[in-house]
Amino acid sequence: MNENTHSVDEPFFDALDCPLPDDVERRLRARLAEFRNKVTSGLPAPEPRRKRRIRLWLGAAASAAAILLAAMLVVAFRPQVSFAEMISAMKQLPWIHVTITDNDGAVREVWYSPAKDVSASRSDDWIEYFDHKLRVYHSYDVSERVVYRVPEYTPRRSSRYASMAESLRTLLQGGQLNADPLPRMPFLEWNRSKPELLKQSLTRVEEQGRQSLDYQLTIRYSQVPDPVRIRFLVDPETKLPRLCRVEGRFDGNEFTSEKRFDYPERGPADVFEIGAPKSARLIDRVPSDDIVRIQETLRAGRQRMDDYRAIVVSRTDDPDYMWWINERPMILYRKGDKTRVDVAGGKGVAPRFEKPADDADLEKWWRTNSEKFHYYPLYITDGSTSFNVESELKRDNETERLVVSSVKRSVSNQLPGENYPPYWSRSPEYVCRPPLGIPRQDFEAVLEMKPEGGPAGAILLRVRRTGRMPTAPNPDAGKLPPAPDLYRNWLDPARDYVVLRHEMLTGEAGKEVIQGSTVVEELNRSPGGTWYASRFRIKAVPPVAHDELFNVYIDFHVELPDSLFEPPSVGDELL
Amino acid sequence: MNESPSEYERIIAPIEGQMIRSIWRIVRHAQDAEDAMQNALLSVWKQWRRVAEHPNAQALVLKMCVDAAYDVTRRRYRRRDSGSDRSASEPVDQSPTPAQSAEDSEQHGKLLAAIHEMPRCQATATLMRAVQGQSYEAIASALGCAPVTARKHVARGRARLQTAFSRYLDGHPSLRIKS
Numbered sequence: 076m077n078e079n080t081h082s083v084d085e086p087f088f089d090a091l092d093c094p095l096p097d098d099v100e101r102r103l104r105a106r107l108a109e110f111r112n113k114v115t116s117g118l119p120a121p122e123p124r125r126k127r128r129i130r131l132w133l134g135a136a137a138s139a140a141a142i143l144l145a146a147m148l149v150v151a152f153r154p155q156v157s158f159a160e161m162i163s164a165m166k167q168l169p170w171i172h173v174t175i176t177d178n179d180g181a182v183r184e185v186w187y188s189p190a191k192d193v194s195a196s197r198s199d200d201w202i203e204y205f206d207h208k209l210r211v212y213h214s215y216d217v218s219e220r221v222v223y224r225v226p227e228y229t230p231r232r233s234s235r236y237a238s239m240a241e242s243l244r245t246l247l248q249g250g251q252l253n254a255d256p257l258p259r260m261p262f263l264e265w266n267r268s269k270p271e272l273l274k275q276s277l278t279r280v281e282e283q284g285r286q287s288l289d290y291q292l293t294i295r296y297s298q299v300p301d302p303v304r305i306r307f308l309v310d311p312e313t314k315l316p317r318l319c320r321v322e323g324r325f326d327g328n329e330f331t332s333e334k335r336f337d338y339p340e341r342g343p344a345d346v347f348e349i350g351a352p353k354s355a356r357l358i359d360r361v362p363s364d365d366i367v368r369i370q371e372t373l374r375a376g377r378q379r380m381d382d383y384r385a386i387v388v389s390r391t392d393d394p395d396y397m398w399w400i401n402e403r404p405m406i407l408y409r410k411g412d413k414t415r416v417d418v419a420g421g422k423g424v425a426p427r428f429e430k431p432a433d434d435a436d437l438e439k440w441w442r443t444n445s446e447k448f449h450y451y452p453l454y455i456t457d458g459s460t461s462f463n464v465e466s467e468l469k470r471d472n473e474t475e476r477l478v479v480s481s482v483k484r485s486v487s488n489q490l491p492g493e494n495y496p497p498y499w500s501r502s503p504e505y506v507c508r509p510p511l512g513i514p515r516q517d518f519e520a521v522l523e524m525k526p527e528g529g530p531a532g533a534i535l536l537r538v539r540r541t542g543r544m545p546t547a548p549n550p551d552a553g554k555l556p557p558a559p560d561l562y563r564n565w566l567d568p569a570r571d572y573v574v575l576r577h578e579m580l581t582g583e584a585g586k587e588v589i590q591g592s593t594v595v596e597e598l599n600r601s602p603g604g605t606w607y608a609s610r611f612r613i614k615a616v617p618p619v620a621h622d623e624l625f626n627v628y629i630d631f632h633v634e635l636p637d638s639l640f641e642p643p644s645v646g647d648e649l650l
Numbered sequence: 651m652n653e654s655p656s657e658y659e660r661i662i663a664p665i666e667g668q669m670i671r672s673i674w675r676i677v678r679h680a681q682d683a684e685d686a687m688q689n690a691l692l693s694v695w696k697q698w699r700r701v702a703e704h705p706n707a708q709a710l711v712l713k714m715c716v717d718a719a720y721d722v723t724r725r726r727y728r729r730r731d732s733g734s735d736r737s738a739s740e741p742v743d744q745s746p747t748p749a750q751s752a753e754d755s756e757q758h759g760k761l762l763a764a765i766h767e768m769p770r771c772q773a774t775a776t777l778m779r780a781v782q783g784q785s786y787e788a789i790a791s792a793l794g795c796a797p798v799t800a801r802k803h804v805a806r807g808r809a810r811l812q813t814a815f816s817r818y819l820d821g822h823p824s825l826r827i828k829s
Contacts, residue, residue, distance in 0.1 A: 095671060099680045103670045103687045110691045111658050391664055395783060401667040500659055591660050613659065619708055620788070623664040 094427065097420040097449065098468040098475070100403075104418065105465065108453070170342035173236045178330040186342045186349075187237050195342070197349045201545040204346035214516060215351035216543055222351055223516035223542060225360035229488060238262050240336065243307055244314040247288060252277045256292070263294065263305075270294035273302055279311065286311050287318075299325065358542060360516050369522075369536065369572045373508045374492045376571050380504035381601040382410045385629040386445050387501050391621035392612075399428045404445040407502055413640040414456045414496045419448035422468055422475040422650050438628050451477055451649045454497040455642050459487040461497060462642035466649055477650035479643045500593070503607035503627045507573040507595050512562055517542040526565075530575045533565040559590055570598060570606045589616045602631050661707045662694075668782060669715045675781045676719035676762070682726060683719075690718035706791035709784060713792035716777045723762055764811050775800055776807030 173185045183198040192207045202215040210227040239262045246259050252275060257263060263270050273293040280289040288309040295302045301324040308318035319334040343349045362370070385407045390398035403419035419425070426447040431440050455462045463483040469476045487494045499505035513520045519541040526535035540560045559579040566572045579591040597610035613623040643649065662669075673690070677683045693714045694701055704710045765773045771793055778784040778792065790800035 095674045096680070099674060099683055100670055102680065102684050103673065104666070106684060106687045106691060107662070107666055107669070110695065111662070389664070397783075401671060403667070591657075613664070616660070617705065619660055619664070620706060621664070 094424050097422050097425050098477075100425065101420045101422075101451075101466070101468065101477075104420070168237075168240075168338060170339045171237055171240060172337050172339055172342065174335045174337075176333045176335075178332060184349075185236060188342050189237055191342075193342070195346070195349055202346055202350050203545065204343065204349070212516075213346040213351075214545060215346055215355060219543065220352070220355050221542070222346060222355045222357050223360060223544075224357060225516040226362075226514050228490065228514050235262055236334070236336070239319065240315050243290070243309055243316050247277070247290065247309055247314045250288070250311075257294070270296050270303070280308070282308070288314075299323075301325070358516070360514050360519070360542075362514055362520060363522070365522055366513070366520055366536070369566065370511065370513075372572045373511070373574075376573065376605050377504055377508050378412070378492060379603060380409060380605045380607065381603045381631050382635055383503075383601070383629050383631050384408050384633045384635065385503060385627050386441055387625060387627050388441050388445075389501075389623055389625045391623055392615075393621040396621070397430070399430050403448065404441060405498070405501065406445075406450055407498065408635060408639060409502075409504075410635045410637075410640060412458045414454075414502075415452055415640055416454040416496075416498050417450040418453050419445075419450055422449060422477050437626070441626070442628055449477075449650050452643070455640055456494075456496045457640065459489065459491075459494045461485050461487065463497075464643060464649075475650075476648050479645050479647045479649060481645060482642050484642075501625060503609060503629060504605060506593065506611055506625075507575070507598065507606065507608040509564070509574055509577050509593070511536065511564060512538050515544065517544040518562075529565040530567070532567065532569060533575055534568055536564040536566055538562040538564070561587060567598075573598065573606045573608075589614075592616060599629075657702060661701065662711065665708050665712060668712060672712060672715045672777075672781050673719045676716065676777060677722055679726070682722045686715070686719040686722040689721070690715045693718065704791070706788055709778075709788035709792040712782050712784065713774060713778060713789075716774055716781065720765070720773060720777060724766055761811065764813075765807070768807055768810055771795070772803045772807045772810075775803035776811070779804045779807075780811075 168189050169191075171187045171189070175183045175185065177183070181199065184196065186193075186195040188194070193205065194207065195204045196202070200217055202217065204213045205227065206212075207227065212225050212227045213222060214225075215222045239260075242260050242262065246253055246256055253259065255272075256275065257270060257272055271294060273295055275290070275292045277291075278289045280287055288307075288311050290307040290309055292305045293302050294305065303321065303323040305322075306318070306320045307316050309316050315338060316336050318336070321332045323330055347353050387405045387407055388402060390396060390402055403425070405419070406417040408415040408417070426444070428444055431437065451466060452464045455464065461484070463485070464479060465481040465483070466477050467480040469478050489495075493510075495505060495510060496502065500509070511520075512518055517540055518538050521537045521539070523535040523537065526533070529535060538561070559581055560583075561580040563576070563578040563580065564574045565576040567575050573595070575595050577593045578589055580587040580589050582588050592614035593611060594614060595608045595611045597608065598606050599609045600606055607627075607629070609627045609629065611625050613625070615622045669687070669690070673683050673686045677686050690711075694711055701707050701710055765776060768776065775789050775793060778789045779786075784792075786797045786800045786804070789804070790797040793800060793803075795803075
């Protein structure tokens, strides 16, 4: 926009301009945060909002719920319950074997050995074998006739079916109904939603000359209108399940899933014993020593960063962009493995600033003006546990109070040291140590010590998709942008391998298109010697028109009381 | 490696502030602004692939915000026209801001009324120009037309506003159109 048109449109701009109340900004940012979560989760597109003041994403949640619940109950396959939840009695079982018949008649098998801490599965497409003790994972791609070997890259999990078996065993130990059985059946929880018990019954039946306890439940999930009926047939002596049958109705379609349990003395010893041919080509994704050293150095940098309080500000590189009006600072805190993200706003009317002089010291400008905002917490993390704080503005006569309306707790499913807090891409120690995405069976990592292009002195870690991995079908996959096929990380070996440039690309070799690129423009060292980014840029790649520039103004010598990192409770007054 | 967050960071995050302020400048009512934002995000989400592959994705998203805000204000004006504006349980925004002084509200209302009388493309182009300061190229890209057409939409919209303002703004020299 040139100066001439500026002057023409200025009166309209002024006529439409109006100070943005903080509570409005907070509400709209909350909608954006919800949207970001939806984009992140890959849920299907929501239904249009038809009625005012309805819970905003309920339609989408219910729709997604049906799909996900169906997936959980019908396709249930992936281990879900942490090993710590297993009760020691189950460890005595040599093997649990489950045969699953899906709604469409497809049959799959799952094995789990509590004693050996090994699990395996077999379907038409993939055969998998997890040795949780050795932390090695083998999988056989049936269509490609390839066996992958890769270090286990997600935390060890026990079997959902072991949990189910143990829950039933303890629940029915006395041979009588428990008035409140659902707390003992954590495997029925889904999408952080606890089901409601509508009815239950326990009888003794005889089928094919065999006595069983017939335990039936009808439950309802808040997001799904129709109830779900579950029937367990349980051995009256051992109280271990023989059958689990689930019936329900989602999106107008009936579905049924059946799981038959048996408890053999012996199970598979490796991926080849359950169908992978020994002649299959082996692709070994165990990283080289050099790459492991880089990963460990980056992990150490993330973990060793000093405690700090940082003002993070951003703007585009569009010279016409009025960032001094539009942008708000964000405050990031770190203390050990605890973090906190505060955003500006909350209540009242946000301060307005005049455009700073072209030669103004912007750090000084932001440090002064950032103090004029209210701040309230959006995220607090403690290790792998994250708390998303939602708040609402209460008006009593002439006074406004920002009050916590909900605190959502979630636990990251990552290996120790691989947790990334919310807004890690704006955090000074994380943005230069992004997730490298390895090891993973579908990505091949190659380290180039003398690459062409890139920052001076940098080495290049290329991570390219050259394989496949078993994933659940995503009904919305076609609506999402394509996943990157290649990640290029330009590492600085002189500065603890921090990533100076991180690029995501799609397409085949030679026809690659950059999908995203972050460039670290300035690095500094904390008092403890950890390198961190104090200025970085998210490069504009089509269709984005302008780069996004970030500055971090950091203070290490500030008092950070532990109370700063304690999640608030619902009803607490924030401002 | 989750790709979707980076798409959000790439396309939406840099313009969050512009989205919020665009909607607010048009709507100026807390609940309506929230509705408009929600509707805009629904549009974005439903057309996510189109957005992600659009030659100027951010302009397209900002256009969706303008459209959503425009639709909300149109509905509001229709309700007023039909006498079925907010119920007693749905109070108007009480934010004690200078912008809600009577004069300012009247001026804002007049401007919106004039915009509501425009054809849709003209209204959208004018709002993208006046509210967001978008370039003609960006407006054209978002509307799917040539830059010269976008320029014409804005010029015609501006002319209508000038007329509306000239009737209304006698005695308000600071808001006369400089051309």
